[in-house]
Amino acid sequence: MPSLVSHPDEVKVVSRRFGLGATDIDKYVELDGYKAVQQAIAKGPEWIISEMKASGLRGRGGAGFPTGMKWSFVPKQSEKPKYVLVNGDESEPGTCKDHVLFLHDPHSVIEGTMIAGLAIGSKLGFIYLRGEYRYLLKIVEKAVADAYAKGFLGKNIFGTGVDFDILTQTGAGAYEVGEESALMESLEGKRGVPRIKPPFPAVVGLYGGPTVINNAETIANAPHILLMGGEAYARLGSERNGGTRLFGISGHVERPGVYELPMGYNLKRAIYEVAGGIKDGKKLKAVVPGGSSCPVMTADEIDVGLDFDQMGKAGTMLGSGGIVVLDETVSIVEFALRTIAFYQHESCGWCIPCREGTDWIKKTLTRVYNGGGNKKDVDNVQYLAENMLGRTFCPLGDAAAMPTIAFVKKFRKEFEDYIEGHKAGTPIITVEQLVGAH
Known part of the structure; x- marks a missing residue:
């Protein structure tokens, strides 16, 4: 649970009573x-x-x-x-x-x-x-x-x-x-x-x-x-995006926590100034800007305002305000597998594109992660995700597809290098151990 933190750039509206005993x-x-x-x-x-x-x-x-x-x-x-x-x-x-x-x-x-x-x-x-x-x-x-x-x-x-x-x-x-x-x-x-x-x-x-x-x-x-x-x-906010927003900044930052910032506040400043920058002086690799369903952003894409319109123009979403910061040590292959494993587990199974699509993406990425993949698997993962997108009863299918597509498009070389370096390798860890007990 994030502790109550504060920064001078915060504009406290919805959080103004936090820590003041307002449960009474x-x-x-x-x-x-x-x-x-x-x-x-x-x-x-x-x-x-x-x-x-x-x-x-x-x-x-x-x-x-x-x-x-x-x-x-x-x-x-x-x-x-x-x-x-x-x-x-x-x-x-x-x-x-x-x-x-x-x-x-x-x-x-x-x-x-x-x-x-x-x-x-x-x-x-x-x-x-x-x-x-x-x-x-x-x-x-x-x-x-x-x-x-x-x-x-x-x-x-x-x-x-x-x-x-x-x-x-x-x-x-x-x-x-x-x-x-x-x-x-x-x-x-x-x-x-x-x-x-x-x-x-x-x-x-x-x-x-x-x-x-x-x-x-x-x-x-x-x-x-x-x-x-x-x-x-x-x-208090930006054009067509009124007010403030509670942003949960987590991952590899010095000061993780929930901060209330004006809509339109710059994402790069939120990471480097509000949250104190990347932990232990490491380099930034990627940012998930609004919860796991939002397409990932690379380190050179984060100079953008945190509102619905600006994030949309940047090819991602503001989502639910969960900013997850990933440093240079993170394996995108592992992170993509963790992400799709969550959506595969949480799919209600009501419609075929989501039920089958999440399952096949998880199986394919599991094979890649465990050293048995080939470069065609990267194309298959993208193909499966693109055929889920917009074809499900509810947005869960899209929530699984959008980040998967972004992982592959923006970090394809990492996937291919991983496959090349793990040819016929033995599993270091099972997918169940990797993603937790589901």
Whole structure:
């Protein structure tokens, strides 16, 4: 678990209460907690959505869709109940930001959920935590219970005549349920496999009712946006990418941790200044900029801004904000195998391209890693990944394919040199030992 670290370049918005005891509801209230939701009740849904649109807040789970626009898609009239679903199923390798929110400021997630509910006309919200985050469940459940005890949740909240309830739920450790439709299936007590779209959740979502689904960090920003104003929040970031972002910087850096930086902050500066540079004075080899599903960047590609648009132009993605730094000692062959082994294990098996594609890529890279590969295997890996891309029900297939394609294209010579140097070699280690017990 990353410790609380700090750097002068940080702009603390969503993390401003970290380390101040804000898990205690009285301390949270003292630090302006639950003011935004009362303001939202007084000013109404149209004002909330207007401020959220003005903020330029885009989904912090990885998709980067404008939050205010997403909320506006929910129909005002509905025969079925409307729901708010907070996605706290943080399972992307390299990503370590949402858990610090639950750990240090759970009430901001609760308050943000209430604000989203007010915006769309919902009376019930769900906070869904990753199964491995069960240790955080007690913290979140206590925060919810304290909010009920204060009259902030339940019937007639704040004495305003408005009702709103929140329920918590944990998953069973499946990466797949981080996809929004699989998340709804899981919450409904079914197997966590994706739904075919359309219909989209805003119209037909949880239990068939209109549903807003947002990442925990996205939701936690809502109270801060309403208090400071949407336009002021937008000015903190770059064009079309409002506000700040929690970035988890890990790997071979001197100061790993979770840092809150303005959207558009330079990636190279984040590594060399904020995180203290490459550990032990070694050279940088590669960077995974936003969690394991994002195409890898070489050392000479990192002078770029950390926002959705600039990273897209650079041929990769901002993703979930997990920056993984790899030094010169890392074997890309091994790293690629570790990556695809994760996705092969986590594939739900619902569709053939993902189920079979991840398995064959893993088998091929395992053979290469163990010394039995040939140069044709490198072409086969790329061919398999390219034929997975865009052909699966949910983005998991793409999440496996995109980094694989980038590994091969950008480090082909390393793959070929590895194969040449390990002809007819004996396995140094089994793939099970390499990737861990799956």
